[in-house]
Amino acid sequence: MSRRPKRRHTPIVVAVWAGVAIAFFALPFIGILVRAPWGDLPDVVTDRAVRRALWLSLRTSFVASLIAGILGVPLAWVLARLEFPGRSVVRAIATLSMVLPPVVGGVALFTSFGRRGIVGQYLDDWFGIRLPFSTAGVIVAQTFVAMPFLVLAVESAFRQLDTRYEEAASTLGARPFFVFRRVTLPSVRPALVAGLVLAWARALGEFGATITFAGNLPGRTQTMPLATYLALESEPERALVLSLVMIGISFAVLLGLRERWLTTALPEVRT
């Protein structure tokens, strides 16, 4: 007995609410598009200070997401696969910076990696490394707030991974690190890509921790969000154009990676 399923009805209340949500997201962007001084766009974009801020933002956010990947993947693996006392505390610490106001993160970084910080003073004394008010400091601040996004995405992928693949690899003579490199890591690639993109986006938008820890030095620590905020005080049109540039970049990346996002959302079903 097979009956044709009825046409699926969309619950109207849900659809209306979803429409409200979309409007809520879309309106601010429309606001920018409407008010943006399109005529000034070429001038502002070719402005030397803007180009420097943009270049700095792209560079630092890219390096920050890379570092987040290099440090975050092993951390995610440990959280997903190792049983040890205090694991939930470690996870809480690893993701704290995600829920903390970024300014607080900046203060925390200052007291640890600042020139008089508990670690920073030795970095300065022994190696002559000064993180505050340097581009490296920007990267540290961005990595600090961005890494949790990567850790959470990759950890859940490690947790869901079918361990039989790793077992098969070990019966074929593969050492643990070879298994990790050749089987485990490729299997979580969609989640890794998604995590890297999330971390990169968070780093690109970083404001509070950066301005607190690294300051606002044009060309060195003044990233796009900082430049935008400062421009809002003096030249609002300029701030609009800068916002427009950042929206463009972020939107392009999201659109370009939509396939990856889909594969993460729909893990392959095996029997």
Added chain:
Amino acid sequence: MTLVARFTLRRGTFESSIDLTVGDDEVVAVLGPNGAGKSTLIRVVAGLEAIDDGMVSIDGRVLDDPEKSVFVDAADRGVGVVFQSHVLFDHLSVEDNVAFGLRARGARRRESRAQIHEVLRRFDLLDLAPRAPRTLSGGQSQRVALARALVTSPSVLLLDEPTAALDVSTRREVRRELRRHLAEYGGSTILVTHDPLDAYTLADRIVVLENGMITQMGKVDEITSRPRTRYVAELVGNNLVLGVATGTTITSETGVQLGVAESWNGPVLATIRPQAVTISRTPDALTSSRNSWPMRITGIESSGERARVHLTGPLDLVGEITDRAVEALGLRIGDEVTASVKATEIEVYER
């Protein structure tokens, strides 16, 4: 190469105690119902599960001995495994899957090329070499899994339900291929299955595993003609009666008396081949048969020429008669009939 696995393993309420030796060039089929501990045996030998007591060794080399704190990692055991559902690496091509074992041992791509080519040829995989595993059919994927496991010449090969993931039509073909490859392979093989056909066609010896214990071990014809448990009897399609013999009479556990030809004493097993069961309509027909019981038909399975008739009464029996006999007698489920078996048709052996 001789594999010795003599161990006890406990996981929660499950306990498995095994004593199994597999000789060089021998294929042992481990047959048993789901949850009997078949996969556990494979995991123990492969080094994916540690034992609690006993010892596992290959050719005298101890792989696991809790008493002496010896445990050799899976990677160092030289044991090839073909997993159920094959577990091929989806991010690698067929060729790279097969080459995995060599790469894991540090072989460079260039060095191993000739060897890989030879293995791909032997397993008829040359055309499939660049393909992604998820595009393969069940039979092809099985071949890749076997080639991958054998490429490093392991001294022991473990096959976990090699035909379970396949559809019926490819099963026969895969069995034929497996038979050929197992004959070429010179090591010890354990083949775990719940399909008796796998065991009959591929194994030199059958081990029956139930509830974590070996309940019977022997050549194929021993298992089929002299089953020792109801599970085995059912599996091979034979009738088994557990009872106690005094002279030429056996009293079954349920109190039914069977007349047999040979004189025995003490606890015995008796098998009645389904073909030896006669079914008649008349209750008091005069026959030469010493055994006849009133029975009710609970099921009839017809295969076109022969029919298996399931009977219940003082004991449960399966009889095999021709379809024409079923028709002539007009047998239907629920009918009351008389089943009889000649004493000379009952085979008796020690319990």
